[in-house]
Amino acid sequence: MTETATLEDRSYIAHGNAEYDPGARTPLPWRSSSRLASALTLVLADSIAWIAAAAIIYIIRTMIWGHIPLYWAVYPLGLSWLFFRAASGLYPPIGTSQPEELRRSFRTTATAAVLHLVVLTGTDELTAWRIAGLALWPVLFPIAYFCRSFAKVLLLKHNLFGVPHIIIGTGPTGRQVVREMRRNAELGIIPVAAFETSTHHDSKVEGVPIVESIDAVHDFDFPYPVRHAIIALENTPRGRQRTSELAASLSKKYPYVQVLTNVADMPNLLIRPRAIGSFLILEIRRPSLLPRQRVIKRILDLAISVPVFLVATPIIAAAAIGVKIVSPGPAFFSQVREGTNGKPIRIWKIRTMVPNAEGRLAEYLAANPAAQLEYERTLKLRSDPRVIPKIGRFLRRMSIDELPQLLNVIRGDLSLVGPRVMLSHEVQRFSDRGQQLRREVPPGLTGFWQILYRNNSDIQIWESADSYYVSNWSVWLDLWIILRTVRVVLTGAGAF
Structure with missing residues (x-):
């Protein structure tokens, strides 16, 4: 397969193209350098955001006080900000929920702002225009978000963001998991291959190639390192037993084995594992609005x-x-x-909408059975006559x-x-x-x-x-x- 074809194939998967056909049952192409490339790109995006925020503050400050050079400490503070973000796992934030990534971004920016204030206080530089420089950090926070979002879009377009995962199970649960992974591609959890639960004629699940049956998962060799496996079998007595067996055996080959638990009806970001003897329980704390x-x-x-x-x-x-x-x-x-x-x-x-919109809608739905079904399912119409x-x-x-x-x-x-x-x-x-x-x-x-x-x-x-x-x-x-x-x-x- 040529490099051009490789990029096109992976672009189909990243963007959910339903017509993608992997041909032979081979995993999606993947570059081992993707993690390094995404980390460097996000560092560059944050650096651009910092320069943009500093430029905005400098222009505003110049309009008020006239031309004054930037305070010398701003530059090492900018490097410190990048270091804080690296220490917080933001380069890249693989598998981190978007709200959690935003929380880390705010925390690192607030830390840099506090350090900035400490430097100003410790060097007796609390003059009006230098205190105004503290405004750089609240301006930087939203700019960094948009720069990082744009960088992720570019990385996903060229398939350079995330880490490869395999999915074990191609039933309804496995399909739903793959669908959510592709819908939330910015998490960086990228499905590259699936292992089917039974013999059938499908060559892919939600656009991801089905490479072998589950029995072959232990011996299947990938052309690149794969360290993450997700077990997504159905919640039946046999499925639970098979999940337990696979979790134990796969951990010898894959450092990170993840098991899909039966909490689909109560998805909660505050779920925490707790151990009671040999039993593992999930603690669910619902953040009700106090x-x-x-x-x-x-x-x-x-x-x-x-x-x-x-x-x-x-x-x-x-x-x-x-x-x-x-x-x-x-x-x-x-x-x-x-x-x-x-x-x-x-x-x-x-x-x-036009006058008498509901009357026009009733007439349109009566004359178009397909539109009637669409409206009953979604309460919306792509071609709305109103x-x-x-x-x-x-x-x-x-x-x-x-x-x-x-x-x-x-x-x-x-x-x-x-x-x-x-x-x-x-x-x-x-x-x-x-x-x-x-x-x-x-x-x-x-x-x-x-x-x-x-x-x-x-x-x-x-x-x-x-x-x-x-x-x-x-x-x-x-x-x-x-x-x-x-x-x-x-x-x-x-x-x-």
Whole structure:
């Protein structure tokens, strides 16, 4: 296989191309240098972020105080910041959840800021313009996030990020695991081969080559080092017994053997293993929103939504005028939806649908059975006859129609981040547990569902995403979702 073909094949896998055909049952090509390349690229991305933040602070400071050279200690402090990040496992953060990566990024940046203040105090350099240099660090934090995100996209495009994993099990559980691994490629857990549970004619599972049966996993030789194996057998008596046997035997060949446990209905980032004699148990701590945490969440909402609303006001006005010009009727649309504890709230949006939208929808669905099935499954339509041509689709794709809901956030009806705000009859389609979870917190202007799935999902995925968010709430999860939302909106990914 040529180098060009290798890159193309691996690009298919990284981006989830369903038409990928590996041909012979061979594992995906992989470069042993990927980990080093990703580490160096992320160091470069952080360095660029630091230079950009320093340039912004320097320009602002020069506009206020005139031209003054940068304080000498800024340069070694920048190197110290990179060292802190390396010590925190950010080069690269393989297998680290995105909120945890963001927490480490904040911690290392805050540490550098404290060190900066100590240097200023210890050298009697507490002059106004040098204290202003401390602003470099809060400016650096979001810039570093976006630089690292862009670097990861490039690395994934050229298949230079992550470490190879093998999947043992190609049943429903194994397929779901591979699907989630590919959907969350930024974790760096890259499936390169699968071992099937029984003989069948499939050559791949979710785009990953099935190379052999499980019986051959011990003797299969890869053309590159593979150190991680994930056992994803079904949760049956026979499957549990086979899992135990494989976990013991595979550890002799693979240093890292991971077993998929039966906690699919309660995914929680705070699960911790505990040993009781010879038994291993999983401790699950649910981070329910205590009064103190609700205050923190509310402060975060106001600190971001108020200035963003002020900046967005001209955009809202321009969009409203555009809607009035091309479509008769009001520029804004309001609707009663379900809020915290099931209480009704009225949300506001820029109108993106034609008058008598529901009547037009009923006629369209009656004449198009395929569209009827799509709408029942997802509550969305890719070709929605209700949407105002051109301007309506643009406003929805860029989420500009949602900006008036910042007022709902300021009022406290919504939070910036939370479960998707839905109509009461839509919520009724969730399970009892799903309904209970989402009603415990305010619905959000954005959320876990919007940044990972957006409109490419169905009602079951909505419930799963909302339940995951409530069960794993943290300030870091909220901050990551907010930053990721900016990226998703700017690219228009998954919107229609």
